[in-house]
Amino acid sequence: MPTEPRVDERPRAATVPETYQETLRRLRAAQKPAGRGAPAYSVYVNRRLGRFIAAAAYRAGLTPNQVTAISATLTFAAVLLLALVPPTFWLGLAVTVLLAAGYAFDSADGQLARLRGGGSAAGEWLDHVVxxxxxxxxxxAVLITAYRFLVPTDQRTWLLVPLGFMAVAAVSFSVFLLNDLLKAARAGRDTTSVIRTGSTPLRSLAGAPTDYGVLVFVFLLLGAPAAFAVVYTLLFAAHLGYLLLALPKWFRDMRALDPAA
Structure with a gap:
């Protein structure tokens, strides 16, 4: 008669869960290089904060899209506060903390995706849309709060500054993304495989005025409207100057991708 299959009665080795520090080390080893000229706060502070968050999110079982949603919630809470609440020091502190936290979670979603074995097209799309x-x-939001609370009627021409900053930010983001897409298309790769050459500390410090992380901390000056207006204007000038200087260089880079050139 057929015999029943025997059960292996040998004790099995217990599966030891990965510690938080081990997760951090694994994530650090999978870290991709920073973009060429990536500014200092984004490289040396925000990326590290994102790594801590990504490791915790991984152990909590969160998905990259959930981390992106947390980032969006924190960021847009700050935007709504900025647009709707009269500016004070405490408002500036709240806006800064929310924006900085949102930026850290924005760095964490991609790192979490690498921990989980790679991202998805939908996840990358969601991240870029946010x-x-x-x-x-x-x-x-700066334009709205300046109009409602900060700028006297006879100085309304300053409102052109946040309006211009909005245009420069939109153009810069579109061009950065387009550069990667075209390079990836010419190389026959997906966008997640466009690996940047590492940034140097000197190049990162030179790009500090265009760092989103620096912009975040300008909102600490909301309680001092004159100082806020001056620093915000200087940052706008830095972003605009960087874009105008970079556009010809990026155009040459794109021409170099075309064999017919």
């Missing part, structure tokens, strides 16, 4: 909305609505 970034695109953020890049314009933040300056729209």
């Amino acid at each position: 970034d695109a909305i953020k890049s314009s609505t933040l300056h729209a």
Whole structure:
């Protein structure tokens, strides 16, 4: 008669869960290089904060899209506060903390995707859509609060500054994304495989005025409207100057991708 299959009665080795520090080390090893000229706060502060968040999110079982949703919630809460609440020091502190936290979670979603074995096209799309909305609505909120609370009637020409900043942010984001897409298309790769050459500390510091992380901390000056207006205007000038200087260089880079050139 057929015999019943025997059960292996040998004790099985217990599966030891990965510790938080081990997750961090694994994530650090999978970290992709920073973009060429990536500004200092984004490289040396925000990316590290994102790594801590990504490791915690991984252990909590969160998905990259859920982390992106948290980033969007924090960021757009700050945008709404900025547009609707009269500016004070405490409002500036709240806006800064929310924007900085949202930026850290924005860095964490991609790192979490790498921990989980790679991202998806839908996840990358969602991340870029949130970034695109953020890049314009933040300056729209500055425009609204300046009109409602900060700028006297006889100085309304200053409102052109956040309006211009909104345009520069939208154009810059679109061009950065388009550069990667065209390079990936010519190389026959997906966009997630466009690996940047590493940034140097000197190049990162030179790009500090165009760093989103620097812009975030300008909102600490909301309680001092004159100082806020001056620093915000200087940052706008830096972003505009960087874009005008970079556009010809990027155009040459695109021409170099075309064999017919």
